[in-house]
Structure formats: C-alpha cells, structure tokens
Amino acid sequence: MSDVLAQIQHRVRQAHAQQTPLSIRGGGTKAFHPLGAPAPGQTLELRPLAGVIEHEPTELVITVRAGTRVDEVQALLARHGQCLAFEPPQFAPGGTVGGMVASGLSGPARASVGALRDFVLGVELLNGQGELLRFGGQVMKNVAGYDVSRLMAGSWGQLAVITEVSLKVLPVAPAEATLRFELDQAQALAQLHRWGGQPLPLNASCWVQDEGRGVLYVRLRGAQAAVRSACAQMGGERLHEVQGDWDACRDHSLPWFAARAPQHALWRLSLPQTAPVLALPPGVDAPLVEWHGGLRWVQAAESAGEALRAAARAAGGSACVFRAADADGTRARAVFDLESPSLQAIHHRLKQAFDPAGIFNTGRA
Template identity: 60%
Template sequence: MDPALQHIIDRVQAAAADSTPLRIRGGGSKDFYGEPAAGALLETASLNGITSYEPTELVVTVKAGTPLAELEALLAASGQCLPFEPPHFAGGATVGGMVAAGLSGPARASVGAVRDYVLGVTLLNGKGELLTFGGQVMKNVAGYDVSRLLVGALGTLGLIVEVSLKVVPMAPAEATLKFAMSQSQALKQLNAWGAHPLPLNASCWVDDAGAATLYLRLRGAVAAVEAACKTMGGDRLDNAAVAPDWTLCRDQKLPWFVERGDRDLWRLSVPQTAPVLDLPEQPLVEWHGAERWVRAAPEDGQRIRAAAGAVGGSATLFIASPARGIRANGRFNALKPPLDRIHRQLKREFDPAGIFNRGRMYPDF
C-alpha cells in the first residue's frame, strides 16, 4: 500500500479508537465554507497523482490531494475539461475538496453539477476501512449511489481517497454577449431563451454602479454559436478579453464580490423561473436565474432566508462577515425532520465515532 495512505489510515484508526475528532483539509481553499470544524488537522496533500486517464474513454481517475489546476491542465492538453467549472478560490484547490464541497461554476445550470460527473469514489470511513463505490462507467450502480452522496457532504462521512470523473471535449466555439437590461427584464429574457434550442452555457446579471447588465455565454458547435449571435442581439465581446471575467465570476472575485466590505455574502438557490425577490439590495444573478448572490448585513439573514423559502428555494451563508467573529452558526438551512434523521443515520454508518469534520455542516453534526 502507498505509505502516505497507510499513514492516514493509521491516524484515522487511532482517532476512532479514542473518538478524537479530525479536521480534513486539502489545499485549504474552502476553509471559509461551512461551519468551522473541530479536531486535529488531517491533510490530504500526500494523496497526489493521476491514477489513470484515457482521453478516448472520457474518464479520469485521480487521487484526492491532486491540485485541481494540475488535473485541468492535463485535460486541456487533450482538448477536454470538467464542464461544470469547479471554483478554485485559491491556488491550493484540490480534487477531493472539489467533490467534498460540491460547488460548481457559471455553467452549472446548462451542463450539470459536480455530482453528475462523479462515477466512482474510494473512501476511508470512520473505522479506517477503505471502501470503493461506483466505477469508471455511468451504469455502475445497483442500489444507493454512494459516490454521489459524498458530493457536498463536506467530508463529514469520510475521507475521499480517490475519485473517477467523467470528462467532456471542450466546446469548438464560444461567444459572450452583453445586454443592458434590468433584473426583471433579464430573468424574463433568460426564461424565454431557455425555451429555444440555443447553445446557452452561462449567464451573469449584475448592477454595478448603476449599470444593470446581463452577460450571456454561448458554447457549442460553430454554426450554432454563430447563428445564435445573429438572432439574439446584444454586443458581442472579445473572447480573450472576457475570459478572465468568467474566471473571476467562478471564484466570486468580480468587483461586485470584492466590494462586499463587512457584509455577509449569501448564496440563494431558487427555481430559474423565480421572480425578483425581496432582498436588502439587488443580487448578482447566475445560472439563468437559479443562483442569486446577496450582500447583506448580519441582521438581514432571516429576511433573506424567508425570501428564498417563499419561492421554494434555500439560502446559504456562504461567507460570513468579519463582524460575526470566528463562528457564525446556521450557515446552512436547517434540515426538516425526515432528512435530518437520514443524514444522522448515514453519519453513524460511515463514521460511528463522529471523528470526521465534526461540526462542519451543522454545529451538532
């Protein structure tokens, strides 16, 4: 066995024996996300490397501590990519952290989320046992799909050791269109475009210094992109010039995010067809209306959750204001009784002693 993995297994088994909590950490790029976890640091950087990659099969198997940038560079060299555009936030983002956080970038509404591309996972559970779920093909699951269950679990069910991912070829053509329009106009237009066979890939509406603007990215076949540009209108932007802005949007580093000051940053997940919401200020809107970012004072949290809940959505305190201190409880929506029971039962099955990322998802979980 790989000595680095054996060392981690030994630490987990020792921690399980005396119920000592462990705090899993890849590159630390998402330390801000979720509740602060308790326990001694358990780093995954030593679990590094591409296990297998055959471009013709559109599947890559990679160890959890591998830098995300390294994986994306390998795929790009073969003209392939992770289409859901996982955020990096910082240079140390890892593949394991990408899966554990389950966060997707601007293209998520059009191409799917992280979990849609996870084929198989090797997991180290709370007993120090290595478990393998799924495989390297789409139709590999009989029963409960544990591989995708781990996406977004924030390491509370176990330590991801290795993951197999479906990859796709890069789109042959891309264009970004710019439209001057209000939030309500943008939401209406995005819903209208969604009813047509257009190569929509990503969208971002923002009111920056009084300039309300919708940016729309198209990706697909050359003919489809060119035809859409001719019929949809707007101002076509230079791809090379606008590409860095989409990267900044992916990592929440656009000026709109940077100028947050001492306010909280909330992430709202709502139906794409939801209207303009009653919020403290105008949001930044992505995912064709399904994701809305809100900057707000700490006392506005209840209002924001109510606005999201009124349209069947949810709100997450994505980045807490420095004014809240180190701990800002209640970052995620409280689970309803049936789901809460299921989550706790799964936690007990995978991590009986509760050693992994204790408190990371909910203060008592």
C-alpha cells in the same frame, strides 16, 4: 496500498479507537466557508496523497488521488482538448480534487451542463472506522442504484475521508461567444426564461447591477454553426477576450464581490430558475444572478438572515451564509436551511452509518 494511504488509514483507525476528532485538510482554499473552516481536532493532511492514477482520453474519464491539485488536473485535460465542464471554483491556488468534491461547488456552467455531483463516477474512501471502501466505477452504468459516490459531493468531509475519485470529463466546445445586454433584473430573468425554451447553446449567464445599470452577460458554447446562429438570433453586443471575466465570476474576484462591506456576509440563495425578483430586506442591494436565475448572491448583514431565508423559501428555495462577515462568522448557524424533519433524520442516519464515532470534521453542522 501506497505508504501514504496506509499512514492515513492508520491515523483514522487510531482516532476511532481513541475517540479523537480529526480535521480533514486538503488545499485549505475554502477555509472562509462556515463548513470549510478548520474543525476541532488533529489535522489529517491529504495533500501528500496526490497523483493521477489513470486518464483515458477516449473514454472521457480521469481517476486521481484526493490530494491532487485541481489546476494540475485541468492542465492535463487541456492538453487533450478536454475539461471539467462544471467549472469548479478556485478561490485560491492549491485546491485539491478531494476538497473540490467534498465542497460540491460548481461554476457558471452548472445550469447547462449539470453539477459537480453529476460528474462523479466513483470514489474510494475511508469511513470513520478506517475501512477502505470503493463505490461506483469509471463508467456511467456503474453508478446505478444507491449512489454513494455522489453522496460525497457536498459532504464537506463529515461522512468520510475521500482518497480517490473518478470523474467524467468532456471535450472543450468547438466555439464560444459572450453577449452583453442592458436589462434590469426582471427583464433579464424574463429574457433568460424565453431563451431557455429555444434550441440555443446557452452555457452560462451573469446579471449584475453596474453603476446603477443592469447588465446581463450570456455565454454560448457549442458547435460553430450553432453559436453563429444564436448570436445572430439573440442580438446584443458580442464581447471578445472575456474568459478572464468568467473565471473571475467563478472565483468571486469580480468587482461586485470585492466591493462587499466588512460588516456584510455573502449569502448564497438557491432558487428555481423561474423564481421572480425577490423582495430583499430594506437596505440590501440587488443581487448578482447566475445559473439563468437559479443562483443569486446577496451581500447583507447576518442579522438579515431570517428575512433572506423567508424570501428564499417563499420562492421555493433556500439561503445560506457562504462567506461570513468576520472571522467569528462561522457561528452563523444556518449553513443549511433544513427545516424538514425527514431530511434532518436522513442526515443523522448517514452520519451514523459512515462515522458512528463522530470523528470527522466535528462541529461543522
């Protein structure tokens, strides 16, 4: 065990013994999120726990300590022609792998390649009693059964301190193309559904209303022949040198996100891809749509929350605040739209099993 890990373990055991809350901190790049804001208690800094433990390019797996910067991991993978296919968002420099997994967020390619949690092969963690535990491994067959390692994805540090992660990586696609279409939202959703039933290398999509016109962007990735054939079949305008725009979509730096009014929160609506255009509250503009219709970003006041949640539930999904309208916005209670008593009971039992004293990131849920 490294000296840094031993010190972190000592801090956790001490906090458990004294019933002292701990605020787990990585790079702090998601502090804007209601579940990413600093929690009450003493800060438990994980950035010193950094470094690549193992990278075996031929096995398509990398194991790193939780404090390792995401951009450093991506740079290492790029040198071997590999990538984190789920495109983790990077809202600011300095994000760590532990924070990446704890937030569970995925980028534009999520609808085609899967979510972050699908790439987590194993984790090492400290539970609320300071016990060092390891789950999963470095190959897919080790994640059969009750998958505790993937349970850490999206836990926001409320269950355990992630100390080490093993991730599946993929080769960079041989070919890529971005197509542009002028379509309104209903037309774009219908077209995406039609394409979804065809053998096309669809990788990502983004629909946005730009100066009153609806525009759909579609990214194709795959073999050279497959991408060329899809471009010829789908039509549209082929764009060039647009990777920066997809990065901006991933990191919420597109003009649509920057134009958010100060009094508006950014809402995240997770829906079935087949959900129709939603009837949004009066005065709420059209959303930005990703994941072939499965993810819709809406800019609206927090007072519109009940209407947004009702619209999302009616379509078979959920709505939550992603960025609050102001510094006090963490008061927005509906971070998770959990109405099911059974889901609430599972959440409570997991918290009791991992952190019985409730010392990790208290007050976040």
